[in-house]
Amino acid sequence: MDTIQIKDKKFTVSIKEQDILKEVARVANEINCNLAGKNPLFLSVLNGSFMFTADLMKRITIPCEISFVKLASYQGVSSTGVIKEVIGITEDLTDRTVVIVEDIVDTGLTMQRLLETLGTRNPKEIHIASLLVKPDKLKVDLNIEYVAMEIPNDFIVGYGLDYDGFGRNYPDIYTVVEE
Ligand SMILES: O=P(O)(O)OC[C@H]1O[C@H](OP(=O)(O)OP(=O)(O)O)[C@H](O)[C@@H]1O
Numbered sequence: 001m002d003t004i005q006i007k008d009k010k011f012t013v014s015i016k017e018q019d020i021l022k023e024v025a026r027v028a029n030e031i032n033c034n035l036a037g038k039n040p041l042f043l044s045v046l047n048g049s050f051m052f053t054a055d056l057m058k059r060i061t062i063p064c065e066i067s068f069v070k071l072a073s074y075q076g077v078s079s080t081g082v083i084k085e086v087i088g089i090t091e092d093l094t095d096r097t098v099v100i101v102e103d104i105v106d107t108g109l110t111m112q113r114l115l116e117t118l119g120t121r122n123p124k125e126i127h128i129a130s131l132l133v134k135p136d137k138l139k140v141d142l143n144i145e146y147v148a149m150e151i152p153n154d155f156i157v158g159y160g161l162d163y164d165g166f167g168r169n170y171p172d173i174y175t176v177v178e179e
């Protein structure tokens with residue numbers, strides 16, 4: 001399927017699953033090397049990161065834990081700039097090596113909020129792993145150490161990412177077709 005329709009928008013395939021998985025494997029290898037011996041706690045940010053998290057974690061070979069947090073700032077196709085509360089942190093982060101696992105960093109405001117919130121819980125270190133980054137949209141300075149792919153500003157769906165709740169189930173990534 002090279003083009004799909006979701007509600008009022010057409011999307012065309014832009015990154016195939018096998019290309020995504022190649023980059024996910026590379027990121028997993030980097031984490032396996034860099035965080036060996038640190039028993040990292042991976043914190044996956046729902047909903048969008050569920051597919052990336054699953055594929056990444058299957059390739060993490062060092063002892064680790066995984067948990068999930070949730071927040072939302074995005075509606076439709078543009079950032080509202082409204083950052084909601086982080087919910088679901090049940091673990092003690094004291095002296096832990098934490099890896100935030102996100103599907104996409106766009107403006108970076110969500111990530112900034114996460115870093116602020118997690119930072120108050122005395123972790124030893126916090127690292128960021130994001131499937132996608134839109135470098136031209138970033139509004140804040142972030143050290144995103146583990147990035148699978150950098151992409152242009154266009155709105156995308158698939159591989160966990162949605163348009164109005166739909167499209168998360170596609171294994172490939174699709175870019176909106178402006179009409
Ligand atoms: O860098 P930003 O401009 O802050 O945008 C990035 C955030 O937007 C998406 O979440 P969304 O709120 O759409 O929730 P979802 O993961 O449930 O789709 C994505 O998962 C990031 O958390």
Ligand SMILES: Nc1nc2[nH]cnc2c(=O)[nH]1
Nearest residue numbers: 074106154155156161162
């Ligand atoms: N689905 C989706 N969510 C986003 N959140 C920030 N950027 C995007 C995007 O391009 N697509």
